[in-house]
Amino acid sequence: MEFLRFGVVVFPGSNCDHDCFYVLNNVLKQDVKYIWHKEIEVRDVDCIVLPGGFSYGDYLRTGAIARFSPIMQGVIDFANKGGLVIGICNGFQILLEAGLLPGAMLRNKNVHFICKHVHIKLLNKNTPFTNLYKKDEVLKIPIAHNEGNYYIDEKGLKTLKENNQIVFQYCANPNGAADNIAGIINKEGNVLGMMPHPERSSEKELGSQDGLFIFKSIVEWVK
Amino acid sequence: MITSETYRSLGLTDKEYQKILSLLKREPTVTELAMFAAEWSEHCGYVSSRNLLKILPKTGKYKTLIGEDSGGIFVDDIAIIFKMESHNHPSQVEPKQGAATGVGGIIRDIFTAGARPIASLNSLRFGSLSEPYNKYLLQGVVDGIQFYGNCLGVPTIGGEIYFDESYNGNCLVNAMSIGIAKKNELAKACAFGEGNSIMYVGASTGRDGIGGCSVLASHEFSEGDAKRPTVQIGDPFMEKCLIEATLEILSTGYVLGIKDMGAAGLTCAVSEMASDGESGIDMELCNIPLREKHMEPWEIMVSESQARMLVCVKAGKEKAIKNIFSKWDLNAVTIGKVIKDKMVRIWDNGKILVEVKADILTKAPIYDMPYKKPEYMKKINNLDIDVVHEPSDYNIVLLNLLKSPSIASKEWVYEQYDHMIQLNTVVLPGSDAAVIRLKGTNKAIAATTDCNSRYCYLNPYRGAQIAVAEAARNLVCSGAEPASVTDCLNFGNPKKPDRYWQFKNCVQGITDACEFFDVSVASGNVSFYNENPAGAVYPTPAIGMIGIIDDINKVCTQYFKNEDDLIILLGISLEELGGSEYLKLVHELVRGDAPELDLKMERAVQLTTLEAIRDGLVNSAHDLSEGGLAVGLAECCMSNKEKLIGAVVDNLNFDIRTDALLFGESQSRIILSCAEKSLNQIKKIAKKHKTSLQVIGSTGGNRFIVSNNDNKLIDLSLEKLQDTWSNALRRDIDSSN
Structure with a gap:
């Protein structure tokens, strides 16, 4: 296989779809296509990206409407068959609402939108999304969200820890997230959700390339 | 029957009504009257300002495009479209929605020109934060900007915020947007070609925003209609879909013209598209998608519901347009067609409502307003230094200045704005100018907004010149060549001669400064009637300026980079304190004249800086403004949170008063830092441009020290400085809220 085929889902209100497309296509030189939310099936892709944004305006709970979009059944089927899915920011929120990942997202503790570079620590490098990082590596990646305060009950948190499902933790908690969680993976290891935006830290000109290795890891894994 | 009470309550004068009668040769219908009132209002018709605005330069060193609703410049085959617009009164009434719809409105002006919006900036003014309502306004406005811009996915990359009692009761919210398009992708805002279709696209029409541009909301035509707030409600999700759908239809080649329904809604769109296309429009109201039942025709015609556009489509291609909009779940209906005679003809279920020549509607009367220098100028200009x-303690003065909300870090604000989306922001907020790259090229755009309105109050002409000069200086410090301006002119009641005198002088100041720097004024906006019971707000001609960086690898930021670099001061410090933040804060005086401005010296300082940056000789460049040298140096030390770098400044000329040297706001000064080995080359460049250059100290350590011989005037730890400056605004807002 020469190129990996990425599919970036576009919900109305997605706004990081172009950015993800750009990084995968122009920076990483992979094969990328948009998948319109009204489609019902995912075909001919190796990895689905649920991008950031405000799907359907997110006037209700974030991601709560997007999970009912026709494409989500296709995404769930794809994931259940072991396909790789990465949800970034709003994409992570949608994965939670769709039940592909455990937990829920609350408003940031300071009740403000927060956009800034943060440092996150890698906890699990044995995933399709993180295999190219060094163990315990600290990454500089921006966040940009209103609702990044990850919540999970104690039992759920224990399960996450036991299964090594916590992939990223904030070095300094910006939003009140339980256990400093910035990103988690499902038990099967093929669905990742993360609040920080790796596509925003994929080029030197933008101040960090730490995020690029998430996409590179995916390519490496599938190859 | 139209009574004098009716037309007066709509904001029309007796004389204007007589003019309408003589133009129509009959009495207007209610709908026609509402349309005239909207089109001839100050907001749409620029009736008191148009005569003066003519003098603003339309050309400059970059090829300039003056469009119908926005303007821009060309850089190679890319058009950079930009404009700034006010939303002051709505924001004062309802800060979140007022600011949000301000952002939404200006962004629509950009994408209806065919350009994808790539960045937003703003220029905000509030009264003193000691008033709880002003805190509420600040929080609401910031919330509105973040709510709208973040959801839309357009990064808010920069701006300015000042606080002054003059804005109590009348805050200013000026929103600026920048977009880019390929030269051949630009769209026009006109309707032409007999038989082509007029389509209404986007959101449905409701009663929101009725009379936003005139005084309609204070009057009802038919009894029983509930009065609605005149502030529009913003729906960024709808607008996001509208952006994508609009750019998609523009790429089909079937769209001949497109216009946003902004101020005066459908009235403005129909009459101006017809007038600008030198044609007429015949349309039927009953097909317009409505959100509310039983809307009167005149309400439909002047409603300012958000996220709607009027499109002129090639006959036969309506279906293609409709398909794109239904993909985004948006309305697109054909409501009329282009006609040969230059009339606006509007029907309601087959009954004729409006039949007026388009030109008559759009050619609002123009007035020469009387002006007079206010008596108080003599008093306020008089400062006995x-x-x-x-x-006695300069440390305390410096810390108090850094705490002053106009000078304090705006991190609390810009962290709430998504300033990174679209992957272009090369220099993040917090430096002199924000920089965004132009993907696919080696170039970048720098952008800034600027205006010290206290200077404009003390000296409108020079204050406005300084606003232009400082905006240019900010851009130069990022490595950009100043290219073009959008101005948002906020003033008091134009009918009062002292206010109009301020306006006239500011416009002249902008004109002269822009001509001097050879930058065009590509777009702009005027907002009058910014008054509170104590009088007009300070004259505030906000300048939005963009500059071009030819090599993205030669971008510069304001903060010190290395230990043991030399610190250079370009320009001359005069013994002047007039209009300074120091004089206001420490001595509670708003007095004196605005700082001196020698445009030639300004240009010399800018050329020196730009050449030194382009030659890769400097590590940082920061312009001096509010708070003067001491504040500027402190900012160089601490504005990169990840790496604070101290400074020892021990080679200043103390031939003027110490407070003037440290905190005076002399113009045309820039602080550079460089490696010792680069000094000689920078000196050569300065000499070539006849710029005054002085090495005043060096970087390093963990303190900021300014000394005169062995006497340490300022000696503070970086932690103390940083904490004071970065957290001041947050603390002000959190205190006793």
């Missing part, structure tokens, strides 16, 4: 006592 000898009675201003020099402070």
Whole structure:
């Protein structure tokens, strides 16, 4: 296989779809296509990206409407068959609402939108999304969200820890997230959700390339 | 029957009504009257300002495009479209929605020109934060900007915020947007070609925003109609879909013209598209998608519901347009067609409502307003510096200045804005100018907004020149060549001669400064009637300026980079305190004249800086503004949170008063830092441009020290400085809220 085929889902209100497309296509030189939310099936892709944004305006709970979009059944089927899915920011929120990942997202503790570079620590490098990082590596990646305060009950948190499902933790908690969680993976290891935006830290000109290795890891894994 | 009470309550004068009668040769219908009132209002018709605005330069060193609703410049085959617009009164009434719809409105002006919006900036003014309502306004406005811009996915990359009692009761919210398009992708805002279709696209029409541009909301035509707030409600999700759908239809080649329904809604769109296309439009109201039942025709015609556009489509291609909009779940209906005679003809279920020549509607009367220099100028310009006592502790003065909300870090604000989306922001907020790259090229755009309105109050002409000069200086410090301006002119009641005198002088100041720097004024906006019971707000001609960086690898930021670099001061410090933040804060005086401005010296300082940056000789460049040298140096030390770098400044000329040297706001000064080995080359460049250059100290350590011989005037730890400056605004807002 020469190129990996990425599919970036576009919900109305997605706004990081172009950015993800750009990084995968122009920076990483992979094969990328948009998948319109009204489609019902995912075909001919190796990895689905649920991008950031405000799907359907997110006037209700974030991601709560997007999970009912026709494409989500296709995404769930794809994931259940072991396909790789990465949800970034709003994409992570949608994965939670769709039940592909455990937990829920609350408003940031300071009740403000927060956009800034943060440092996150890698906890699990044995995933399709993180295999190219060094163990315990600290990454500089921006966040940009209103609702990044990850919540999970104690039992759920224990399960996450036991299964090594916590992939990223904030070095300094910006939003009140339980256990400093910035990103988690499902038990099967093929669905990742993360609040920080790796596509925003994929080029030197933008101040960090730490995020690029998430996409590179995916390519490496599938190859 | 139209009574004098009716037309007056709509904001039309007796004379204007007589003019309408003589133009129509009959009495207007209610709908026609509402349309005239909207089109001839100050907001749409620029009736009091148009005569003066003519003098603003339309050309400059970059090829300039003056469009119908926005303007821009060309850089190679890319058009950079930009404009700034006010949303002051709505924001004062309902800060979140007022600011949000301000952002939404200006962004629509950009994408209806065919350009994808790539960045937003703003220029905000509030009264003193000691008033709880002003805190509420600040929080609401910031919330509105973040709510709208973040959801839309357009990064808010920069701006300015000042606080002054003059804005109590009348805040200013000026929103600026920048977009880019390929030269051949630009769209026009006109309707032409007999038989082509007029389509209404986007959101449905409701009663929101009725009379936003005139005084309609204070009057009802038919009894029983509930009055609605005149502030529009923003729906960024709808607008996001509208952006994508609009750019998609523009790429089909079937769209001949497109216009946003902004101020005066459908009235403005129909009459101006017809008038600008030198044609007429015949349309039927009953097909317009409505959100509310039983709307009167005149309400439909002047409603300012958000996220709607009027499109002129090639006959036969309506279906293609409709398909794109239904993909985004948006309305697109054909409501009329282009006609040969230059009339606006509007029907309601087959009954004729409006039949007016398009030109008559759009050619609002133009007035020459009387102006007079206010008596108080003599008093406020008089400052006897000898009675201003020099402070005993400069550390305390510096910390108090850094705490002043106009100078304090705006991190609390810009962290709430998504300033990184679209992957272009090369220099993040917090430096002199924000920089965004132009993907696919080696170039970048720098952008800034600027205006010190206290200077404009003390000296409108020079204050406005300084606003232009400082905006240019900010851009130069990022490595950009100043290219073009959008101005948002916020003033008091134009009918009052002293206010109009301020306006006239500011416009002249902008004109002269822009001509001097050879930058065009590509777009702009005027907002009058910014008054509170105590009088007009300070004259505030906000300048939005963009500059071009030819090599993205030669971008510069304001903060010190290395230990043991030399610190250079370009320009001359005069003994002047007039209009300074120091004089206001420490001595509670708003007095004196605005700082001196020698445009030639300004240009010399800018050329020196730009050449030194392009030659890769400097590590940082920061312009001096509010708070003067001491504040500027402190900012160089601490504005990169990840790496604070101290400074020892021990080679200043103390031939003027110490407070003037440290906190005076002399113009045309820039602080550079460089490696010792680069000094000689920078000196050569300065000499070539006849710029005054002085090495005043060096970087390093963990303190900021300014000394005169062995006497340490300022000696503070970086932690103390940083904490004071970065957290001041947050603390002000959190205190006793």
